[in-house]
Amino acid sequence: MATKRPAPAAYKCTECGWTAVKWVGRCGECQAWGTVVEAAEQTGIVRRVAPIIPTAAARPITQISTTEAPRREIGLGEFDRVLGGGIVPGAAILLSGEPGVGKSTLLLEVAARSAQAGRRTLYVSAEESPAQVRMRAERTGALHDDLFLASETDLATVLGQIEAVEPQLVIVDSVQTISSATSDGAAGMPGQVREVASALIRVAKDRDLPIILVGHVTKDGQIAGPRLLEHLVDVVCHFEGDRQTALRFVRALKNRFGATDEVGCFEMTGDGIREVPDPSALFLSQGQPEQGTCVAIALEGRRALPVEVQALTIPTKAPNPRRIVHGVDSSRVAMVLAVLERRANIPTSELDVYVSTVGGVRFTEPAADLAIAVAVAGAVKKWATPQGVAAVGELSLAGEVRPVGQAALRLAEAQRLGYKRVIDNRSGRLSAALDDIRAAGSLPQGDVPGF
Template identity: 40%
Template structure:
């Protein structure tokens, strides 16, 4: 309930923009009906800076890095995504759907670092100690180096951290933490922002590592203000379909290493285990036939092979449909239009289905050519020979454009036994391969189609 003197503001749940009155459309991010009422923090004049000591600037030569170290998370896949391990003083945000395995991997990380004699504090506002204990027994995470506390008030959490002095603090989840001075409910924009700011300030001052678990919204972004992702040092997305065994941690932002790296895990009853050879698991069960082709995909600096399947059937409706799994349906429409106009495929009145196997989401342009070849193969019932892989971007004129990291893609394809490659001419001219590797260089989509026809 609003008390006298408490100021009400309206904050956009999309970007954090605040307004003294309710607005139908946010002037900053353009979202509609995104403003929620919040109570502004009441501060007396000068209270924010009254106890703050002034600091003088320091030259780069006087700054030392001797206290900056990385802690091994116990997962080589996660260390790769983080740039070498958990950096001291870093605040890391891990987002994922409910039930995807966030709490599982966070508890495993706490158990892993305890084996190196590092203490961790697991703060939860969603589960009881018994629930966490049962999960810990299942995962094999036991010992007096893993501390558990059930707390949601940010100041009490910080006091607990000061008393226990852990190297790693896990907050599961940031949406349950609140500051009572704000007067709003946990999970609101202001509560998430202020709680995160308090943890960031403590991490930078003491060197303690924080991992914040966050829920995601329907569109796949982390719940809370977009500003939250700018505040933290690392943003990790925990992806995967609950119908599949495999999970992917994707680094969307990293101040301590390269962004865009991924780590692949497999969900087992005993927890998440690393998948060191993603190409092998994503290609398991691949059969030779029409409409199926393999492509080397890049995630960060890491290449691995995935299978692209296409199916073209006569439509039973007045309006044909285009359905895709693991690929944006708008790209399917674009590729289909190029195939029909520039590749001579008759796709009118046909339903198009494209699937990326293994629960992988393909976003890079290099999958354009494999998708087109899968549609061509299915439409003409032409079997793609085993050992064939392809990659390349398609232009609207039907040209096959080169892509980055062609050498790594080819090397990974050859390592997995694919010795018949269809790729852009601009990429093939830069490669130096042995004579036993069959290369089809394509400047145009029609040249790639001809490579699949029987000779």
């Protein structure tokens, strides 16, 4: 009796390659939603590709000159820093960020700076009309005759605009809102995003035309669409910041032309976005030191920044004291409080503890442990850290102060800002570090257990 051959797989997951006979909304292998699309070819069919004589012969890598791809500075120093010194011709850059963080405002400023440098720039907005973009440009002072605006949602029309304008920089806001007639599904579907991104990147490589794509993010903070989008582009940047504060950061998550540990600092103002080349003053409070405060030197990429950590303690009779934190890691704060009580005799089990950073910056690395401990100890014992003293170190459960990464860079920044002493792992233990803090200035004397 002849057996019936199984039907060929007609649908395939773009993330893991799982196949199915019919379409499903969720992949049965990786459990991702919206990644199962119709396969381009039926499985089991093998096609031979005839070789084609290349137009340019392969050359030894030692004969390739880097002057063939010179960088172009945009004029926005902090953005150039993240890109590695400027935009490389033909580069495809993906900028992601949460809604309302200021992606469009940043890229409109980038477009204006590029136009002011004499490079014709095309800004394609698929989410706003040209009149709406013009209103924002008037507010931010981004008007220039070499800045062209277009509001298009069709890929073929966008490519036609590129042919007509012949720009030297293209910004597409956003890639999830552009659709192609050659691909099924609505705009934003994985197949559409893949087709639109591939076509735009192909134009960028053929014309040596840098293109910046805006990418939406999901509620989990991941870039929406297939993961293939991040593999196709040359640079992936993330624009982040607390919308309750004016500070914004641009981080490079992937960069084929430079380092990925650079961070650009910006400030949102009523007149648009402004770069902050020296943001140190944003994270320090003004005036004399107060009880329960301590300055630490954080590291954002290759940039060392002073961050003031503040702590407030209030007696409570509740069985579960409150632990409210902002800008620091809540789990590390809980560990620091346990080490303080056990290793330095600083009672915190009957106190509500509030810990925060100044300026809305997030300081979640282990180097914040010692500054948190000093701030909490000062809040409990009613003394302030002397002016000109900072603390940097990681605490172990045994009460030891451990060294942190890039210590020389942190010390150099502290010295530049006028800090005369930095308490770090040279103190050895937490109790000795607190003794060094007290001895560094005219602090009130008293019998403090463990000091």
